[in-house]
Amino acid sequence: MRLLFLADVFGSAGRRAVEERLPGLRDELGVDFCVVNGENAADGRGLTPKLADKLLAAGADVVTLGNHVWARDEIGPYLAQSERVIRPANVASGSPGRALAVAPAADGTPVAVVNLLGSLFLDVPVGPFEVIDELVEEARRAANVVVVDFHAEATTEKIAVARWLDGRVTAVIGTHTHVQTSDARVQPGGTAAITDAGMTGPHDSVIGVETELAVRRMRTGMPVRFETASGGVRLEGALVTCDPGTGRATAIEPVRVAWPAT
Numbered sequence: 001m002r003l004l005f006l007a008d009v010f011g012s013a014g015r016r017a018v019e020e021r022l023p024g025l026r027d028e029l030g031v032d033f034c035v036v037n038g039e040n041a042a043d044g045r046g047l048t049p050k051l052a053d054k055l056l057a058a059g060a061d062v063v064t065l066g067n068h069v070w071a072r073d074e075i076g077p078y079l080a081q082s083e084r085v086i087r088p089a090n091v092a093s094g095s096p097g098r099a100l101a102v103a104p105a106a107d108g109t110p111v112a113v114v115n116l117l118g119s120l121f122l123d124v125p126v127g128p129f130e131v132i133d134e135l136v137e138e139a140r141r142a143a144n145v146v147v148v149d150f151h152a153e154a155t156t157e158k159i160a161v162a163r164w165l166d167g168r169v170t171a172v173i174g175t176h177t178h179v180q181t182s183d184a185r186v187q188p189g190g191t192a193a194i195t196d197a198g199m200t201g202p203h204d205s206v207i208g209v210e211t212e213l214a215v216r217r218m219r220t221g222m223p224v225r226f227e228t229a230s231g232g233v234r235l236e237g238a239l240v241t242c243d244p245g246t247g248r249a250t251a252i253e254p255v256r257v258a259w260p261a262t
């Protein structure tokens with residue numbers, strides 16, 4: 001079974017790339033199941049119900065979120081009733097939505113997806129290690145194939161979570177930094193991991209934001225209204241091959257596709 005994970009879809013440029021390229025990419029790569037992180041889809045911050053539906057229509061089986069989960073008010077009621085769009089597990093306990101989705105792959109095999117936030121440099125009420133074991137056990141009761149989107153800033157925390165879950169899930173995919181790391185590997189216990197899968201969006205930018213605006217804010221310390229960039233668009237992520245019977249990964253490779261193709 002082949003699982004495609006597309007990393008943080010950023011702004012309208014990233015969204016368009018997904019809508020126009022994902023259907024073909026699924027065919028070319030022989031993808032059985034696709035997870036898309038949509039936490040930056042709405043103008044760089046958050047996700048709206050309309051955009052969530054567009055990502056699902058384009059070929060995402062499950063959409064995950066991250067630290068900008070509540071940037072758009074209207075996503076709360078949507079998450080409360082959605083089975084395929086999930087938010088991180090370790091947000092405030094009274095928050096709407098779920099952190100686990102189970103959906104069928106192309107051949108009907110159930111695939112579980114969980115979403116979790118890191119605690120280093122991110123404001124979370126509960127650390128990831130407080131909730132991860134129970135979440136993974138719940139996922140394993142529903143499916144042999146389990147994909148974890150660990151949305152976190154620090155490489156140490158991401159590698160630690162990947163090692164902690166080795167042998168218990170199919171893949172731990174890091175997201176949030178928007179910079180793809182070159183450490184895709186299958187760990188000794190059979191769990192594939194990459195510290196960060198990158199960004200599906202405009203790379204001629206400062207992690208998605210117009211370069212001049214991001215640099216001006218840093219140089220002056222003054223408030224600058226950010227705008228999403230539009231150049232150098234790539235779809236980035238990871239392709240995981242696994243045994244659907246055991247859930248063990250056999251391979252993982254980074255995905256980097258220019259859009260439009262050059």
Ligand SMILES: [Fe+2]
Nearest residue numbers: 066067068176
């Ligand atoms: Fe993020």
